[in-house]
Amino acid sequence: xxxxxxxxxxxxxxxxxxxxxxxxxxxxxxxxxxxxxxxxxxxxxxxxxxxxxxxxxxxxxxxxxxxxxxxxxxxxxxxxxxxxxxxxxxxxxxxxxxxxxxxxxxxxxxxxxxxxxxxxxxxxxxxxxxxxxxxxxxxxxxxxxxxxxxxxxxxxxxxxxxxxxxxxxxxxxxxxxxxxxxxxxxxxxxxxxxxxxxxxxxxxxxxxxxxxxxxxxxxxxxxxxxxxxxxxxxxxxxxxxxxxxxxxxxxxxxxxxxxxxxxxxxxxxxxxxxxxxxxxxxxxxxxxxxxxxxxxxxxxxxxxxxxxxxxxxxxxxxxxxxxxxxxxxxxxxxxxxxxxxxxxxxxxxxxxxxxxxxxxxxxxxxxxxxxxxxxxxxxxxxxxxxxxxxxxxxxxxxxxxxxxxxxxxxxxxxxxxxxxxxxxxxxxxxxxxxxxxxxxxxxxxxxxxxxxxxxxxxxxxxxxxxxxxxxxxxxxxxxxxxxxxxxxxxxxxxxxxxxxxxxxxxxxxxxxxxxxxxxx
Ligand code: SF4
Numbered sequence: 472x473x474x475x476x477x478x479x480x481x482x483x484x485x486x487x488x489x490x491x492x493x494x495x496x497x498x499x500x501x502x503x504x505x506x507x508x509x510x511x512x513x514x515x516x517x518x519x520x521x522x523x524x525x526x527x528x529x530x531x532x533x534x535x536x537x538x539x540x541x542x543x544x545x546x547x548x549x550x551x552x553x554x555x556x557x558x559x560x561x562x563x564x565x566x567x568x569x570x571x572x573x574x575x576x577x578x579x580x581x582x583x584x585x586x587x588x589x590x591x592x593x594x595x596x597x598x599x600x601x602x603x604x605x606x607x608x609x610x611x612x613x614x615x616x617x618x619x620x621x622x623x624x625x626x627x628x629x630x631x632x633x634x635x636x637x638x639x640x641x642x643x644x645x646x647x648x649x650x651x652x653x654x655x656x657x658x659x660x661x662x663x664x665x666x667x668x669x670x671x672x673x674x675x676x677x678x679x680x681x682x683x684x685x686x687x688x689x690x691x692x693x694x695x696x697x698x699x700x701x702x703x704x705x706x707x708x709x710x711x712x713x714x715x716x717x718x719x720x721x722x723x724x725x726x727x728x729x730x731x732x733x734x735x736x737x738x739x740x741x742x743x744x745x746x747x748x749x750x751x752x753x754x755x756x757x758x759x760x761x762x763x764x765x766x767x768x769x770x771x772x773x774x775x776x777x778x779x780x781x782x783x784x785x786x787x788x789x790x791x792x793x794x795x796x797x798x799x800x801x802x803x804x805x806x807x808x809x810x811x812x813x814x815x816x817x818x819x820x821x822x823x824x825x826x827x828x829x830x831x832x833x834x835x836x837x838x839x840x841x842x843x844x845x846x847x848x849x850x851x852x853x854x855x856x857x858x859x860x861x862x863x864x865x866x867x868x869x870x871x872x873x874x875x876x877x878x879x880x881x882x883x884x885x886x887x888x889x890x891x892x893x894x895x896x897x898x899x900x901x902x903x904x905x906x907x908x909x910x911x912x913x914x915x916x917x918x919x920x921x922x923x924x925x926x927x928x929x930x931x932x933x934x935x936x937x938x939x940x941x942x943x944x945x946x947x948x949x950x951x952x953x954x955x956x957x958x959x960x961x962x963x964x965x966x967x968x969x970x971x972x973x974x975x976x977x978x979x980x981x982x983x984x985x986x987x988x989x990x991x
Contacts, residue, residue: 502784502785502788503741503742503744503745503781503782503784503785503788503789504744504745504746504748504749504785504788504789505742505744505745505746506745506746507745507746507747508569508570508745509521509565509569510541510565510568510569510571510573512541513530513565513569516565521565521566521715522715522718522747523715524713524715524716524718524719527564527565527566527713527715528564528631528713530564530565531562531563531564531565531631531632532561532562532563532564532565532568533560533561533562534556534561535549535552535553535556535561535586538561538563538585541568541573542571542573542581542585543573543576547588548587548588551588551591552586552587552588554591555586555588555590555591556586557646558645558646559586559590559633559640559644559645559646559804560633560643560644560645560646561584561585561586561633562630562631562632562633563584563585563632563712564631564632564712564713566712566713566714566715566747567580567584567632567711567712567713568584570742570743570745571584571585577771579739579740579742579769579771579772579773579778580740580742580743582635582769582771582772582808583634583635583636583739583740583769583772584632584633584634584635584712585635586635587635587807589806589807590635590804590805590807591804592806592807593803593804593806594806594807594809595801595806595809597801598801598802598803598804598805598806599801599802599803599839600641600802600803601641602638602800602801602802602837602839603638603800603837603839603841604839604840604841605617605623605639605841607841608841610662611655611658611659611662612654612655612658613625613626613654613655613656613659614658614659614662614663616662616666616669617841617843618843619668620668620669620670620671621669621670621671621672621673622662622663622666622669622671622672622673623672623673623675624659624663624672624673624674624675624690625639625642625654625675625676625677626656626674626675626676626677626679626682626686626687626690627676627677627678627679627681627682627686628642628643628648628676628677629643629676629677629678629681629682630643630676630677630678630681630708630712631678631680631681631708631709631712631713631716632708632712632713634708635804635805635808636767636769636799636802636805636808637802637805638800638802638805638837639675639676639677640802640803640804640805642676642677643676643677656686656689656690660690660693660694663694663697663700664697667699668699669699669700670699670700670701670702671700671701671702671704672694672700672702672703672704673703673704673706673735674690674691674694674703674704674705674706675706676706678706678707678708678709679705679706679707680705680707680709680716680717680722681709681716684721684722684725687725688725691703691725691726691729691732692729694729694731695729695730695731695732700731701731702731702732702733703729703731703732703733704732704733704734704735705726705732705733705734705735706735706736706737707734707735707736707737708736708737709736709751710734710736710738710748710751710752710755710762711736711737711738711739711743711748714745714747714748714750714751714752715747715751716751717750717751717752717754717755718750718751718754723754723755723757723758724758726755726758726760727758727759727760730759732760733760733761733762733763734755734760734761734762734763735763735764735765735794736752736762736763736764736765736791737764737765737766737767738764738766738782738785738786738791739766739767739769739772739773739782740772740773740778740782741778741781741782741785744782744785744786744788744789748789749788749789752789752790752791753789753790756790761792762790762791762792763791763792763793763794764786764791764792764793764794764832765794765795765796765797765832766782766793766795766796766797766832767796767797767798767799767808768796768797768798768799768810768814768815768818768834769799769808769810770799770807770808770809770810771808772808774810774814774818775818776817776818776821776822779796779818779821779822780821780822780825780826783822783826783830783831783832784826784830786830787827787829787830792829793829793830793831793832794832794833795832795833795834795835795844796815796818796819796832796833796834796835797835797836797837798810798812798815798834798835798836798837798847800837801839812836812847815834815847816834816847816848816849818834819831819834819847819848819849820849820865823848823849823865824864824865824866825865833846833848834846834847834848835847850863851863851864853869853889854889854892854893855893856881856893856894857880857881858873858879858880858881858893858895859871859872859873859874859892859893859895860872860874861889861892861893866902866905866907867902867905868899868900868901868902868905869889869892869899869900870892870898870899870900871892871893871895871897871898871899879895881893881894881895883895883896884896888900
């Protein structure tokens with residue numbers, strides 16, 4: 472169907488839908504995958520068409536004329552994005568468009584997919600066409616060889632959706648951009664063949680899963696046949712923006728057949744984790760392809776801790792492993808998506824320790840001058856001496872950690888705070904409001920009571936002596952205040968006492984007597 476014909480059908484359908492009949496109800500509190508959603512303008516489309524990627528592609532929204540029938544725009548906005556249309560492409564499949572809350576101009580799905588007048592603005596002046604200098608590390612057009620054992624192949628400039636923040640928009644979104652480059656697929660594959668140091672090939676684009684089957688087969692089969700290539704990563708947003716593509720068994724069979732493929736996908740917001748996306752991912756997993764995710768930290772989309780946690784939990788639920796969180800690159804027309812690095816650190820601080828380690832991506836800045844990915848994280852190393860380091864955990868616990876088993880070289884000196892950890896007069900400083908320590912106290916109290924019921928006073932004394940010898944006096948004392956916490960390597964004097972502290976014995980006997988009294 473031509474663009475004009477499609478547009479008039481859509482205009483007719485749009486004219487017949489009543490926005491008040493659609494309770495979008497943004498699923499902010501839903502556990503993802505949430506509910507399937509369908510904009511009412513497509514309510515009469517039979518399921519077999521809705522779930523067909525060809526129908527979704529053919530009916531993708533590709534013009535401002537189509538979008539203005541479905542979303543509110545101010546007249547200035549409309550004028551600006553109509554102008555922008557001459558420069559940048561747009562494509563939004565009905566499936567992905569249905570995830571937008573039309574009443575919210577700042578909707579995170581809308582921000583990612585619908586053109587904005589801000590794309591005309593370069594807020595810092597640092598924005599670049601090729602912020603990662605990919606083309607300078609390109610020995611063959613379309614191939615970037617930056618890291619020692621990896622190569623990236625741009626296999627197409629086509630995507631199922633054009634993400635407004637795309638780093639490679641010079642190739643994907645810009646009209647006529649990449650089409651002007653005489654990429655030679657044979658030469659790219661030949662380069663990999665001739666470089667035995669390349670073990671990991673990233674098939675990227677654009678989106679390789681928009682390639683015709685014959686072209687995709689060419690890349691996969693030729694690359695997989697190279698003995699030194701261990702893995703082929705397909706970088707694709709299809710599981711997010713057009714998951715129906717993965718309902719196609721023949722595509723899964725093809726990808727699965729070469730045996731070396733990993734999928735690198737790109738979910739940015741929890742609302743993208745839908746039943747359809749979950750099904751698409753399941754198809755990949757069943758075909759034997761591990762699925763990893765990278766997200767881009769985007770202002771207004773996922774730059775807050777609660778959203779990021781929901782996204783990461785949702786990904787684990789559908790068995791997608793969060794891999795990278797990229798700081799948004801300084802690409803022309805995407806400056807309005809960029810946040811501070813501090814925002815990224817703040818979010819990472821709220822992840823490590825608070826969530827399963829499997830859910831935690833590595834936060835990276837992709838460096839200018841082609842420097843590649845540089846990981847950033849909150850500081851966990853607080854201080855250091857010749858003997859030990861002071862580390863902090865997510866709760867704010869500061870702990871002395873002796874990495875090597877060797878005699879101390881520092882002479883113990885009475886001091887306070889972090890210095891006391893380095894001097895060996897303390898082994899940990901525990902925050903007063905630690906839920907974990909409060910829980911531990913309760914558990915210790917319960918088990919002490921249970922033990923006391925079964926022990927004689929003499930046994931309690933004997934146990935006190937033994938546990939003190941093992942340095943396990945913290946739980947006997949039931950005292951975890953910051954200045955008194957002692958670990959297995961120290962009882963405060965830097966050595967293990969031969970005698971149990973008197974309060975330990977007394978505490979045990981007192982508890983035992985109280986228990987007996989209650990029992991009678
Ligand atoms: S799918 Fe990937 S390559 Fe395509 S526009 Fe989005 S981010 Fe860019």
